[in-house]
Amino acid sequence: MERWVIVNPAAGRGKVGRLSGAILKAARERGAKAFLTEGPGHATELAAQAPEGARVVAVGGDGTVHEVLQGLAGTGKVLGVVPIGSGNDFARMLGLKGLPWPEALERALFAPEEAIDLGLVNGEAFGASLGIGFDALVAKRALSAPPFLRGMPRYLYALFGVLKDLRLPEGRVRVDGEEVYRGPLLLLAAMNGPMYGGGIPIAPMAEPQDGLLSVVLARSFTRPGVVLILPRLLLGRHLAHPQVAAFAGREVVLEFPHPVPAHADGELLPESARYRAEVRPLGLRVVGGRAGARGREPLPAPVA
Numbered sequence: 518m519e520r521w522v523i524v525n526p527a528a529g530r531g532k533v534g535r536l537s538g539a540i541l542k543a544a545r546e547r548g549a550k551a552f553l554t555e556g557p558g559h560a561t562e563l564a565a566q567a568p569e570g571a572r573v574v575a576v577g578g579d580g581t582v583h584e585v586l587q588g589l590a591g592t593g594k595v596l597g598v599v600p601i602g603s604g605n606d607f608a609r610m611l612g613l614k615g616l617p618w619p620e621a622l623e624r625a626l627f628a629p630e631e632a633i634d635l636g637l638v639n640g641e642a643f644g645a646s647l648g649i650g651f652d653a654l655v656a657k658r659a660l661s662a663p664p665f666l667r668g669m670p671r672y673l674y675a676l677f678g679v680l681k682d683l684r685l686p687e688g689r690v691r692v693d694g695e696e697v698y699r700g701p702l703l704l705l706a707a708m709n710g711p712m713y714g715g716g717i718p719i720a721p722m723a724e725p726q727d728g729l730l731s732v733v734l735a736r737s738f739t740r741p742g743v744v745l746i747l748p749r750l751l752l753g754r755h756l757a758h759p760q761v762a763a764f765a766g767r768e769v770v771l772e773f774p775h776p777v778p779a780h781a782d783g784e785l786l787p788e789s790a791r792y793r794a795e796v797r798p799l800g801l802r803v804v805g806g807r808a809g810a811r812g813r814e815p816l817p818a819p820v821a
């Protein structure tokens with residue numbers, strides 16, 4: 518079996534860049550082919566070039582995993598992860614977060630593979646998360662924040678910028694063909710894993726092997742309402758809020774009167790007024806640790 522290691526030197530706010538020489542060397546010493554990405558999109562191209570059946574290891578954060586995934590989805594290739602990004606929610610979902618990189622690399626190259634559900638939105642694959650509405654607006658606004666703002670201050674700047682101009686779009690949500698909501702919509706998350714945004718437990722009940730997307734709707738919220746629910750969200754206690762609803766299904770369709778931003782695994786998607794998300798049960802082969810971040814048993818063997 519061929520083993521490919523794809524290293525994004527821009528991930529982890531430069532940390533991967535500093536480690537990249539050591540990572541490429543370690544990978545090659547273990548018989549793998551190792552590559553540095555040269556810019557956005559390159560990881561997808563490389564992953565697509567790997568031969569059928571290869572194990573392809575993404576070294577970086579959720580953006581790197583998402584790009585590699587686009588080159589693997591629907592093939593017989595296997596995704597491994599060495600999480601050194603700033604968020605790492607995909608690795609968290611697999612129970613891999615916190616491993617020192619040499620151990621994570623060893624595991625990604627040689628540990629047994631497993632199968633998890635694969636998400637698809639408007640034809641694009643996602644591993645852990647899909648967010649439509651407010652959270653994607655914040656991610657989009659963060660891109661244009663002043664360059665001296667980094668990390669959390671950058672997101673707070675973006676968050677309050679979005680809140681200032683908050684106008685909720687009217688959304689129509691269908692889960693498995695049934696309309697579950699029509700009205701003002703703050704956000705919709707369709708999740709394979711429990712967390713997005715670097716550890717925010719938006720869907721604590723999500724399981725990457727249940728063959729379903731866990732859908733969380735935040736319906737009509739005022740500006741103070743958004744501020745007040747944030748601490749509850751960070752603790753995963755938001756589901757009992759009267760304006761929050763949760764569903765599970767294989768297909769979610771969300772329609773708006775105008776295009777609304779969305780992100781998949783934290784990467785902004787082409788803006789659309791209609792999003793259709795579906796799950797391919799156990800449709801992705803990965804090298805995991807254990808499913809979920811809450812100390813579950815190891816994932817079972819892949820299905821044929």
Ligand SMILES: Nc1ncnc2c1ncn2[C@@H]1O[C@H](COP(=O)(O)OP(=O)(O)OP(=O)(O)O)[C@@H](O)[C@H]1O
Pocket residue numbers: 525526527528529530554555556557558559577578579580581582584601602603604605606715783784
């Ligand atoms: N050589 C490169 N130079 C600049 N950017 C790159 C390069 N290769 C990939 N990228 C881009 O780097 C971005 C960030 O990568 P990634 O998301 O993995 O890191 P991160 O932001 O630290 O992690 P996280 O998403 O977990 O917070 C990706 O969107 C990818 O397109």
